[in-house]
Amino acid sequence: MTIAEATTVIDGWEPVIGLEVHVELKTATKMFCGCRNEFGGAPNTHICPVCLGLPGSLPVLNRQAVEFAMRVGYALNLNIPERSVFHRKNYFYPDMPKDFQTSQYDEPITEDGWIDIEGVRIGIERAHLEEDTGKSTHVGTSGRIHGAEYSLIDYNRAGVPLLEIVSRPDIRSAAQARAYVAELRAVLFAIGVSDVKMEEGSMRVDANISVRPVGRERFGTRAEIKNMNSLRSLERAVDYEIRRQITELESGGTIVQETRHWNEDDGRTHSMRSKEGADDYRYFPEPDLVPVAPSLSWREEVAAQMPxxxxxxxxxxxxxxxxxxxxxxxxxxxxxxxxxxxxxxxxxxxxxxxxxxxxxxxxxxxxxxxxxxxxxxxxxxxxxxxxxxxxxxxxxxxxxxxxxxxxxxxxxxxxxxxxxxGMAQVSDSDELGGLVDALLAEHPDDVVRYREGDEKSQKKLLGFFMGQLMKQTRGQGNPGVLNQLLRDKLNGA
Amino acid sequence: MTDAITSKTAAELAGDFRDGTLSASEIVDAHLDRIEALNPELNAFLYIDADRARRRAADLDAVRAAGNEAGALAGVPIGLKDLLCTEGIPTTAGSKILKGWRPPYDATVVSRLEAQGAISLGKLNMDEFAMGSSNENSAYGSVKNPWDTSKVPGGSSGGSAAAVAAGMVPLALGSDTGGSIRQPAALCGVVGVKPTYGRVSRYGVIAFASSLDQIGPFGRTVADAAFMLEAIWGYDHFDSTSIEEPPTPVGSVLDDGVQGLRVGVISELANTEGLQPEVAAALQRSAGQLAAAGAIVDEVSVPSIEYGLSAYYLIAPAEASSNLARYDGIRYGLRVEGPDTAATNRLTRAAGFGDEVKRRIMLGTYALSAGYYDAFYGKAQQVRTLIIDDFARAYERFDVLLSPTSPTTAFGLGDKVDDPLAMYLSDVCTIATNLAGAPAMSVPVGKDAHGLPIGMQILAPALGERPMFQAGAALEAAASFNAAEKTGGAL
Structure with a gap:
């Protein structure tokens, strides 16, 4: 089955899937400061006033991160506008040192591209730059922030450059979703911008999934699925969620717009605590950064160096x-x-x-x-x-x-x-010929049976002799030479 | 003798140190004595860094004794507004929420001053997070005006202005987001300069409104302000909004006079509501003095200036609401423990922020909210563009503009605390400059009937510090105001 054929239609329902892929860029240093961008390391050792968001600190944009984003732009057929702008996305979370994330909003670094997967074109709305958060470890029974006894935060990851690649809702099956991410991963690796390790979190995929009756234009209500740590779990999760939504709708239920958590162990998605009302991130242009306007010569240089x-x-x-x-x-x-x-x-x-x-x-x-x-x-x-x-x-x-x-x-x-x-193969005809003679002398009956037998029994006996010879040479006898010697001696002598 | 030292300008002290007339230790001791004597009443210093200052002075004396160069500002005591990060030294931004916090790094301007031999005597009081025009919003008590201790020093850099006026230090740094250097400079009878946005690094400056904040000097003379400005300005890689083009020195133009300089008196501010008659008269007198010195003086209209206050009170709170989000009780500063993280955030912020800060966070949060953004924040940005355009038109005809710095002289402590709008109006003359990203300075030119100083504001286009200082020096020379009157003896 090809990817183009791999659309899932179940009982007249068609899934509509869009993927948000976050990739950690493997720049030498973080997005806005000189701290090393390195996976692992003792907690809170790659930190400074900037990535800790200390009072008075200011961001300075990493040129390499911009260059990597441009490479992705060229690889995914995206436009790179003359100017792009960073915005602040405001919300409170303990692993986000400034309580806002520096991201991009209506003027991203790249927009409007596509990628072909075995003849299926998946549109890409945008790929924009943003900073990663720190990593929380919630200690307590739930493993989540709600109900945690206490939480530990490692800010080594805070400020690591991320590229968020947002597909258009062009994907129609779990297999296509998997193929899209696999191709994206191969592309990002090939152009050297990321390690793209889903298991280590350097590539993270969220899936927006809805279903609609085949033939209808309007999208159904979507759910966002998180926590898929491999291509396999992505495919399973998407497949599960499509079926869950169809079952829900067919039994007269409705789909709630919400974030759902994929659980690898029970193979289901689970509703996370639903939020009251829509999030309002109060985006506004980041006043501490200037717009990014890559020069023509820079663009040409990056384009020319595309692998x-x-x-x-x-x-x-x-x-x-x-x-x-x-x-x-x-x-x-x-x-x-x-x-x-x-x-x-x-x-x-x-x-x-x-x-x-x-x-x-x-x-x-x-x-x-x-x-x-x-x-x-x-x-x-x-x-x-x-x-x-x-x-x-x-x-x-x-x-x-x-x-x-x-x-x-x-x-x-x-x-x-x-x-x-002492593993070298023995090919010497004299040496091997001696072994063959000795073997045949030991099995005169088999030699007779060979000479009088049909093709089938000859083949079987040849196999037996070869096996014996390989055993005697501890596998080092040249099989071609041995085979020839056997045939010659069995047929000729 | 002690008073004689604290009455000297920074330029004189630097000269005295250089030629051996005074040691850095003598200079520092004299100023520390003055701080010790006056601070209980004025409350200008939040932290007095006496031991470290004395050690630095001794080090500098040793450097000089060894015949080595100790820097342009060697031996000159300075004070730092308490929103400048100082490594290992408490930095509060005038807020309870940062009580006890010691930054692990120095602001760029602090390192630059120290590299040139300046000696910090400590951290200066301010309105909480630089939000205020009277210093009454400090979590650590009001600063009092050295000219009349029943009056406010202005704000938000009230501690800086008062300290320089009272001879506690000859130079201080302040920050100016909507007038926070110029207005207290006017009310305390000193010179205060707000440079072009991007001229002075903001790295290590605790942010109020990032697109408006700018660091600048206070001195008792125009020359001293230039002296300090030249020590701090210039490109800084750690501030993305920093201007790369090197600045042109201003100290060399102070004696150039104003012959042929075109000075526009901003008509909207010459007749602004609530303008104290003595201030209006001072403006006319200053315009006349500049004309007498050879300047070409005329009136000019900058119509959109009147919308500046409204635009400012959307943009600045919007940025502040985001800048101040990080004070959440998780990593540093005050923490009031709640049953969960969200409650800890809430309780910490409720206890740690003062009323004015909360008011502005709410204003700004609202202005950025979905559905309101275009009507408020978006509209305010359009007004900002209008103001920039209006100024550009004015500068086609004029080199610098002139207006009062503040509509009134220093008002009484407590007079406006219950009326935020009346308080906001004291910045009506200064705010548009910040929205335009342009430089402006306040120069003391006289006193009102109660002996309170009057400041005059000189505005210039972006990067126009040279003509601004030319005009400032001329005004200072003509005005014969004695800024050193409060630097010795009892207040």
């Missing part, structure tokens, strides 16, 4: 490497995987072989360990070296797998592992 985007990269890999579209998808979708594969190919390895190993064995191990390709002990260079050992007959495919397993654990060079473990 290849995932869609372009997929197309190129399919064309130049002769790999399948599915394999190209995997290489590009997993952060850093295509870079890894390209390094190996650049070092001389065969692209098809590299793709096979990278998307198979190595990715499997990576998923178990949670390591990103850049962190693998099997470096692209080591993979290339191993594949060269296969190509020159030193290693069989199976031995190569064992070697890579050992490299994965130890980080030693493949040649070192092969030497140390």
């Amino acid at each position: 290849e985007l995932p869609a372009q990269r997929r197309a190129r890999l399919v064309e130049r490497w002769g790999i399948s579209a599915d394999d190209a998808d995997v290489l590009v979708a997993v952060a850093g995987l295509a870079d890894y594969a390209e390094s190996a190919v650049d070092a001389g390895a065969d692209p098809v072989e590299v793709t096979k190993w990278v998307t198979g064995d190595l990715l499997g191990r990576a998923n178990e360990s949670g390591l990103s390709p850049a962190e693998w002990k099997v470096t692209p260079h080591y993979l290339t070296e191993t594949l060269a050992l296969v190509a020159d007959g030193t290693l069989s495919r199976n031995l190569a797998k064992t070697v890579l397993d050992k490299v994965w654990e130890s980080g030693d060079a493949p040649s070192v592992v092969v030497d140390r473990e």
